[in-house]
Amino acid sequence: xxxxxxxxxxxxxxxxxxxxxxxxxxxxxxxxxxxxxxxxxxxxxxxxxxxxxxxxxxxxxxxxxxxxxxxxxxxxxxxxxxxxxxxxxxxxxxxxxxxxxxxxxxxxxxxx
Amino acid sequence: xxxxxxxxxxxxxxxxxxxxxxxxxxxxxxxxxxxxxxxxxxxxxxxxxxxxxxxxxxxxxxxxxxxxxxxxxxxxxxxxxxxxxxxxxxxxxxxxxxxxxxxxxxxxxxxxx
Numbered sequence: 001x002x003x004x005x006x007x008x009x010x011x012x013x014x015x016x017x018x019x020x021x022x023x024x025x026x027x028x029x030x031x032x033x034x035x036x037x038x039x040x041x042x043x044x045x046x047x048x049x050x051x052x053x054x055x056x057x058x059x060x061x062x063x064x065x066x067x068x069x070x071x072x073x074x075x076x077x078x079x080x081x082x083x084x085x086x087x088x089x090x091x092x093x094x095x096x097x098x099x100x101x102x103x104x105x106x107x108x109x110x111x112x
Numbered sequence: 113x114x115x116x117x118x119x120x121x122x123x124x125x126x127x128x129x130x131x132x133x134x135x136x137x138x139x140x141x142x143x144x145x146x147x148x149x150x151x152x153x154x155x156x157x158x159x160x161x162x163x164x165x166x167x168x169x170x171x172x173x174x175x176x177x178x179x180x181x182x183x184x185x186x187x188x189x190x191x192x193x194x195x196x197x198x199x200x201x202x203x204x205x206x207x208x209x210x211x212x213x214x215x216x217x218x219x220x221x222x223x224x225x
Contacts, residue, residue, distance in 0.1 A: 034214075044204075046214075049213055090155065099168045100157070100204075102154060102155040105155075
């Protein structure tokens with residue numbers, strides 16, 4: 001069965017700091033990978049996704065993620081966070097014909 | 113284009129009661145997923161329906177059940193409610209079972225007293 005782990009439960013940063021949120025998954029086959037964001041009081045939205053090709057994918061709002069197959073990782077990065085990035089971030093994996101599995105989430109608090 | 117819609121948005125029930133939550137996927141989407149988001153527990157997978165069939169279910173007791181209708185809308189039923197069922201229940205849809213991303217609704221907030 002697939003599983004997803006996220007390295008940090010809660011991350012606190014000051015504005016303009018760089019962000020990296022870790023995500024690892026366990027599944028031996030080909031997977032699709034996603035990062036979703038849930039802003040306070042809003043529904044989950046897709047930040048970015050990886051299906052195939054260039055392992056460095058760019059998403060909305062300046063976020064990017066790198067798929068490292070050998071490490072089963074899909075870490076999310078942003079060079080300079082803003083207060084408006086305060087949210088909960090979920091990594092998710094989906095294999096062909098399988099349901100989506102989400103990580104436990106990382107709460108990001110950005111201090112102005 | 114309308115997104116995923118869920119109803120009701122909020123509801124309060126007492127222990128032992130039953131509840132039905134409803135979800136309408138994005139037009140043209142055939143796959144519907146249900147997740148439970150309890151405080152501090154992330155998204156726990158409940159059920160996955162595609163083309164009217166249950167494709168998979170998560171590690172929840174049988175009192176959690178659901179179905180998908182011919183128009184691809186779905187409902188989630190929870191019988192014999194317990195206090196720990198209090199959570200946000202999220203529905204998501206995807207175009208097909210093998211493509212792309214999930215689109216989420218706003219959720220149904222269930223409080224069990």
